[in-house]
Amino acid sequence: MLAKKEVQGICTTCRHASTCTRLKFATEPIWHCDEFEVKIPNLVENLLSKNNKLIAILEDVQNYYNYLPEETLKEISGRMKIPLKDVYGVATFYKSFSLKPRGKHLISVCLGTACHVRGAQAVASEFEKQLEIKAGDTTPDKEFSLETVNCLGACALGPIVVIDGEYFSSVKARMVKQLINEVSEGLGKIDIKKDQRIFPVEVSCPRCNHTLMKLEHLIDNYPCIHITVSFGRKHGWYRLSSLYGSFNFESEHEIPLDTKLNIFCPHCHTELIGGYACPECRTTMVTMIVRGGGTVQVCPRRGCKGHILDI
Amino acid sequence: MNLTIDGIPFDAPESWTILETARFLGLEIPTLCYHEGLSAWGGCRLCIVEIGTGDRTKLVTSCTYPVEEGLVVHTATKRVISARKMILELLISQCPTSKVLQDLAAKMGLNQVRFSPKWENCIYCGLCVRICEEQMMASAIGFANRGNELKIHTPFDKTSDECRRCGGCMYICPACTTRCEGTNPENVLCGRCENTLQPTCLEVYENNYHCWMGLKGECGTCVTENNK
Structure with missing residues (x-):
């Protein structure tokens, strides 16, 4: 059994657990805070304005929560x-829709014919043993959900295990423990040495050329980019990972998804604006100067991953 | 629409289905999931008929097939009968306790069930779902899950706000009326009772007049295969 973790951000009401102040005081994992029921009509209306097909909307809701x-189905x-x-x-x-809350990580073990003959059953039971749950269930600490699937279409690589969308091939029962540990540490943890596409950038304000890096505060083990943001009537700091390709961030206030942020330089208080239109959502992007030449542009809309590196 | 059903030429209105035309002409086609007041569904497949001529014939459900110009229909060919019997066999093995199914079996002369009985209480004919939606305007029950987990119940398996407890679903359900237990309640096929006035099961129910007087809920007359 894995060591019981301290309560982490699981609340899915606004999918913004890292900055939620309520979660800090929670004593046990929660799925939703009090704002949940208030938010659903807004969410559904928002999704309906983009899509008017049932399955597409259910997919959006599933992605969100x-x-x-x-309650969402009723709405x-x-x-x-x-x-x-x-x-x-x-x-x-x-089968891709689930009516039961799923854990933070979803583990799917393939039990298709090709995987089965190579011992997928042993892998599945090892997962059940390690996580102490049955297939189809979620661990009490809401970390893992285990499910078995019948074919993932990658029979040559079997036995296949998919964890959070990442495929692991030729999995053996003895690898299970290591896999679980890897996942609980976070698959999103970026290995900079292995991945050529990911590298840290150092940026400065295009107006005052003052560096925006905050050396004493680390995100992804690198100094973060420190800027100030305002949205609605709120105003506060916002820290971005300086790794190009990582979307980790911290924020003083809870920022609802899809909010367009106004981003300012903390030194000269100029609004950092005037980039291209975001390739994904057409919002005007925020420009920062990269030390060494060129600019980096990021989309200021919360949740949008549009960004351009212009060297 | 000029078509030929079992050799009878007939001019049917355009909106009719094969089943409606056949019933109008007095030809009998057994149905289970079909109901006049509800939309045709084609789920039970009992109403299959053979259409076409020569080698290119095919089996279609008459309750959903609209009449066509020049259509040639046979409602009781060998192929149709054997397919229908097989379908009924499968239905009975799913729910041997249904009176409607047992009556159909008796009528169609089905005398064996080669599949292991499941003793379920639903055959997924969809009648209750349709009566709830189309006649009672409630839409309280529906199909959930799929494959061998398919079920008919209210959303989330909870008491539904839409359900007015009208009982329409139970009224129309072919599996809710249980069969006569007959001489052997364990048997998949019932005692094959027909409402003739000549009791033939007296040798089994010796001196037990309750049976054929209907006092125990039995229909009264058992006709075994040998007696036919």
């Missing part, structure tokens, strides 16, 4: 004027 909360059925039994029927028909 990692599962389909009962969707009411707004789309589809009987709830049909929404529920669709949600239960497809």
